[in-house]
Amino acid sequence: MTIQSLPSTFADRHIGARRQADIDTMLKNIGYDSVDGLVDTAVPASIRQENPLLLTAALSEVEVLAELRRLAAKNKTAVQMIGQGYYDTVTPPVIRRNVLEAPAWYTAYTPYQPEISQGRLEALLNFQTMVQDLTALPVANASLLDEATAVAEAVLLMRRANKKNDGKTVLDADCLPQTIAIVQGRAEALGFEIEIADLSQGLPDGDINGVVLQQPGVSGRVWDQSGVIAAAKERGALVTVAADLLALTLITPPGEQGADIAVGTAQRFGVPLFFGGPHAAYMAVRTGMERTLPGRIVGVSKDNAGASAYRLALQTREQHIRREKATSNICTAQALLAIVSSFYAVYHGxxxxxxxxxxxxxxxxxxxxxxxxxxxxxxxxxxxxxxxxxxxxxxxxxxxxxxxxxxxxxxxxxxxxxxxxxxxxxxxxxxxxxxxxxxxxxxxxxxxxxxxxxLRTSDYLQHPVFNTHRSETQLLRYIRKLSDRDLALDRTMIPLGSCTMKLNATTEMEAISWPEFASIHPFAPDSQTAGWRELIDGLEADLAEITGYDQVSIQPNAGSQGELAGLLAIRGYHLSRGDDQRNVCLIPASAHGTNAASAVLAGMKVVVVATAADGTIDHADLYAKIEQHRDVLSCIMITYPSTHGVYDADVREVCDAIHAAGGQVYVDGANLNALVGLAQPGKFGGDVSHLNLHKTFCIPHGGGGPGVGPVAAKAHLAPFMPGDANKAAHEAGHGVAISASRFGSAGVLPISWAYVKLMGGAGLTEATKSALLAANYVASRLNEFFPVLYTGESGLVAHECILDLRELTARTGVTAEDVAKRLMDFGFHAPTLAFPVAGTLMVEPTESEDLAEIDRFIDAMITIHAEIEQVASGDFTVENSPLRNAPHTAAAVVSSSWDRSYPREQAAFPVPSLRQDKYFPPVGRIDGAAGDRNLVCSCPPLEDFEN
Structure with a gap:
């Protein structure tokens, strides 16, 4: 059987390779007669689900929009004056249409390749500058997930930074209730004391590590906090102020009152209520704390021509390097919403x-x-x-x-x-x-x-960017200028392994800015939110069916938060059984770094399991670790298919061994795009998983967020699933809250809801099969040029493949990073660089790319291989090669002082098709090390860019 041709369905527009001739071409190259034959060989029979997905039949785009209109009509809009950290706001139409609803902005990936991310990096740097100016603190990050979890991050930062004092953390009683609940939940898992006190009456007795104030308080009260801040400092404590950015235009900012950290949300800067999210939180710190600041920081460095250029500073310092020693499990942000807020500040000045x-x-x-x-x-x-x-x-x-x-x-x-x-x-x-x-x-x-x-007396937002774009014409052109500097999914395939950059269909996106969804307060009465709750209940039920679990909570607003929720559910389960000693989490060495960091935040001890030469879990080491920690084993975290892009045949065996020792199995759902409709983690051994709606289920990455990381669990873990942070005491039968609002980043859930309804069970299954077909086609065609590092027992990969460049690097000096930068000259975003194996590229074409685009990528890689061979044969040195000098800007190519060993034509037009459709990166290769040594994390003066 082959993939069916369904020209009248949405699946036909979502799946790229739909023509039978294209499918046959791909199959022939791999050596199979049918897609089902390929799938049956690639996916171990031991994990295959027996029955098709029991979802409603696929709806048309017209039908889905009609159903969304029905659900929207069940919500009741009102004048929202509830407050409690959430405010109605006006999103300027020029920003709503040209940023929030524009694929150039919402389909972009996290700016880890800065040369092709200069637009979104500038917008995020504007956000940082806005926060730094308004809080009067010198360094801010490029956003966090929501205000309550940002306060929790600040509390943990104070505990790390304050080496002199291991005392309690004191929260003002006038802090937001959801903030107090989130911090209490994190503190309970990590075992430190929280005290709630009316700080306007002074500090409580005892040793204090850190203090959290709210300005204005949830009651609305504004007061001079400088006295209590000074008193806290005298007692050796650090101080965080959760501050309203709009209020800071009128009242004394935290930095001027002596605070070490300021946190809060930028929601009221033009971001709709969205029934609770997504909203960009912020964090700013005093000098000396910037290198332990959680989340991403945009900085300024230089490119290879000496021009100023933006990049993510310190971008890999946390999870990928420090792993279980990481200071935070945050690996994402709310970039798109931070960008909206930054443009709001640019718009108003x-x-x-x-x-x-x-x-x-x-x-x-x-x-x-x-x-x-x-x-x-x-x-x-x-x-x-x-x-x-x-x-x-x-x-x-x-x-x-x-x-x-x-x-x-x-x-x-x-x-x-x-x-x-x-x-x-x-x-x-x-x-x-x-x-x-x-x-x-x-x-x-x-x-x-x-x-x-x-009263505030200091100036703010004096940089020209906040004082130039006063007319809509100016702002529209500024938005367009920045988006033109980027490569997003609307221009090109983004073949990132593990990150699944697939089609974000316009129909899926359509409803998110409808007022009946976007203008609902997260704490509005249930009588006004029936449509929202019906949509959420339906999505949770569909995700439970897809994954084979019994219950799903969509509350976690990022994959990292879904990890934490799953691990806290496991912790709660063990505690309920009196197994307080079970705190060891086994994690394979190849796992994503957030796994280890999340385990630490859940109060667990990480024990690493070795990886075998073929990329699978080292069984000897696994069983030795199980036996060594049998009495204290809490769980194992595994990614399936593995982080190496392979269906390990032993997954049931691993799950059984953990269960036999009294542990639980956490299956990281990052690679669910290879399972939907074919296998269910809840049926082949998983007890709990998080999913990434911003990967498998089509919520766009937005330049680094929004994300949604639902947690799915078996029935025995259901009582420990996320609770509601807005309740004074959590409801019986629920665990700790993970996000500030009950439904997390609800505002983007219509996207995934629509995707599931548009595809239906059959369409979702076909998408998975198509993803497998595309990945194995790429692996087959490129293997002779860049060997595929890991395959399954059948010689096939799952939905992604790792290309090994280490032998080429040893022979020629050309690195995987050189290849990543050179791909920009072909108009491609690079695959995932150096993860999970240094010296490699991990490629995931997804089901949404058609054969022509996949072949364009393959042709680019083959052309690059030929250039590597030119280095090997001595045509030019690696230092003076088009690879090491990539990417090539238009200015570099037309320069009258061209002195390179290869022609300009090879630099700019390495394949003929680029002569007509050419993207020129706005900057050359950026010096990352210089940027890390000399952190510049706010808008530079304009004269830096004159040349």
Missing amino acids: PDGLKAIAETVHNNARVLATALRAAGRELVSDSFFDTLTVRVPGKATKVITAAEARGINLRLIDADTVGVSIDETTTAATLSAVAVAFGAGPVGDAAGFELPEAV
Whole structure:
């Protein structure tokens, strides 16, 4: 049987190689007569699922959009004044259409190849500069996942950085409730003490490692925190302030008050509510802490012509190198949302942001004046945008009255209501809220000015980028200029092994910015979110069917967070059985580095299992480690297919051995693109897995996020799946919260929901088969030029293959990095470089690429091999080769001082097709080492780019 031709289905547009002639060409090259024959040989019979996926039949694009409209209509939009860290905002249409909804931005990969990522790197550097300026701290990262988990990262950073003091961490009682819940969960797993205290009354007794303040507090209160910060410093503690970026245009920033770290969210800078995410969190630190800062940092270096160029600084310092010694398991970010926020700051500039903040604050004062006049008691007279109002015994009545007027307020308790103002708040809304409280319509503000002690006096956002693009024409061209400097999936195949850069179909993306999905507050009443919850329940059920597990939670908002959730579920299971001693996690040496870092965060001890010469787990070492740690074994983490791109035939044997020793099996779902419809990890031995919706299920990578990493588990682990951080105490039968909001990055879930509905079970299975076909075709055609390092027992690979360049490097000096850079001259993003094996390239063509594009990549690789042979034969030295000098900019090629040993034509047009469609990288090869030695992590002056 061959892959069916279904020209009228969405699968026909998702899967690239659909013509039978193309399929036959690929099969012939591999040496098989049918795709099913190839699959039956490649995938071990011992793991194959017996029955097809029980999913609804594939829907058409029209039908899916109609169904999404039905679900959207079940959500009720309202004026969102709940606050608690989430605010309505206006996404400027020029940014919504040309960034958030533009494939040049949302299909880009993490900028690990900086020469072809200069646009998104500049936008992220703008984000860092914005954060640094507003917080008055000198170094910021390029975003984190959400505010609550960013605070948790800050707490861990303080514990690492404060060598003098192993005391408790103190959180102000006015911190966001979800933040407190997340930090408590992390602290419990790692075994350190958390104390909640009203820090406006001073510090508690005892040794203190770190302090966390909120400014403004969840109650809305703004106060001068410099005194308590100084007192904490005197006692040897470090200090983190979770701060509202918009408020910081008016109030004294954390850096000027003496804080070591500032964290928060950039959500209200133009990013929709999205029912809780994705939103870009931020972190900024004082000088001296930058080299332990979690997440990514964009820095400035030089290219080989001496021009300033952007790159990720310190980009591999954590998981891939430090592994179980890593200081964080963060391996992703919220790049797309950080970019939206940075363009929002560019769009408004410092004056515009301050004007928005002043309007918000004045509207809060107007409402406060009306409420005070009506005899309502305010918890604090000093606030920025949020009022906490005491209405003894009448809170529910006020909430109901406001909801009847289309407004959501925050129910704090039976006697207290919260109201948060944002940039969308109108005078009519203020009057409606006042009436709901039993007050009259609002008038002018009287009093409630911010105290002079907290007023900001310093400048911010003075760099020209925030003061130039005032007209929409200017901003539109700036956005286009930056996107033109990048290579994203809308231009070219991105053949990254392990990262699955596949089609992000427009139909899948369509619904995410509909107001009925995008404008819903994560803490809105259930009566307003029926459509969202139906969509989420359906997606979780479909993912459970696909993976063979009993339950799925979509809460984790990145793969690393899904790992942590799965490991915490295992930990909770052992603790519930009295097996407190089971804390050893076995991890193969080839595993992704986040595995080890996540295990450490879950309170486990990592024991590494050796890899055999053929890339499989070393059985002798595995069984020795099992026996050595039998009584304390918690689990093993395995990736399947393996990180080497192979279906190991022994996976059931490994799972059985772990279970026999009392352990659990965590199956990393990073490579699920090779399993869907063919095998289910929940059926071949897994107890828990995380999945990557931003890989297998079509959520786009967005230049390094958003991601969603759902956790799927067997029934015995269900009681330990993620709980709700917004509840004062977690519901019985649920584990610790992983993300700030109950459904994590819900805003992008319609993408995966649509993908599953468009493909149906048969289409998803065909996609997996097509991915296997494409990968084995690449491996077969390139093996004689770049030997495929690992194959299964049948000589086949799974969905990706590792090309081994080590012999070529030893013979010629040409490195895998040289090949990666040279591919840019062909208009390709490089495969995964040096992971999981140094000196190699890992290629994953995915099911979405057609034969012509795959052949274009193969032709480029063969041409590059010929250039390597030119080095071997002495036509030119490796130092003066097109490989070592790659990539070639237009400026370099047209330079009058061309003195290289190869012609300009070979540099710029190594294959004839490039003469008409040519992408020129904006910069030459970047000096990464120089950038790491001399960290520059904010916008450089414009004169640096004049030449």
